[in-house]
Amino acid sequence: MSYIEFQSVVKKYKMGEIEITALDKTSFGIEKGELVVIVGASGAGKTTALNILGGMDDATSGSVIVDGKDITKLKGRDLIRYRREDIGFVFQFYNLVQNLTAVENVELATQICKHALDPKVVMRKVGLGKRLNNFPSQLSGGEQQRVAIARAIAKNPKLLLCDEPTGALDYNTGKQILKLLQDMSRKENMTVIIITHNQAIAPMADKIIHFKNGVAVDIRKNDNVIPVENIEW
Ligand SMILES: Nc1ncnc2c1ncn2[C@@H]1O[C@H](COP(=O)(O)OP(=O)(O)OP(=O)(O)O)[C@@H](O)[C@H]1O
């Protein structure tokens, strides 16, 4: 059994009379420490799958096992604890608190976690040791996204989930962010999942999952992982 098991997961959204099937009995497995890239057309169900994995949305049916625990059965406090302790989320548009400094944004997340890392140490790890006391508006887009990544990894989560983390960034900045995520997986053995529209970055991953019409139609292990800095797109 894999570290993460998505098993026959169905997600239907009801909008009045209309029912939308966002996930249609999809299954896949992810190992601990793997860097996974999820690709697929718009509307294929990528974000839905990530949100269910992160405990931010519930499945209509099926099960999602994370580290031996079925998270679809979590309720109330247990579900809150799962989101707080086990999941780090990175969004396309950073979502930083504007009137807190960079390091305070990270501290905000670590205050609610039991096994958190030292915010300053993590800020240094993402290359922002000298920008601790800057406000988000004083940082570039790439730096703000690095703060968002620091905030997510400072929680010391089991899973780092990233939904289009470079979607708002230019080419070179995006590349730096992907390199940081690859380093996290390789050097810290963190399990990292990245959703992207850019198929060309797939060689950076240990595993590539292709979504189509709510199903993971192609799950491929990559035995020839390429460092991000050597990939052109
Ligand atoms: N909260 C919601 N309510 C209703 N329908 C939703 C909701 N979230 C997603 N959907 C629908 O579910 C389907 C899958 O959406 P999802 O956001 O998972 O796609 P995606 O692969 O992430 O697409 P994109 O690449 O555009 O981000 C889409 O048809 C979408 O409209």
Ligand SMILES: [Mg+2]
């Ligand atoms: Mg999406």
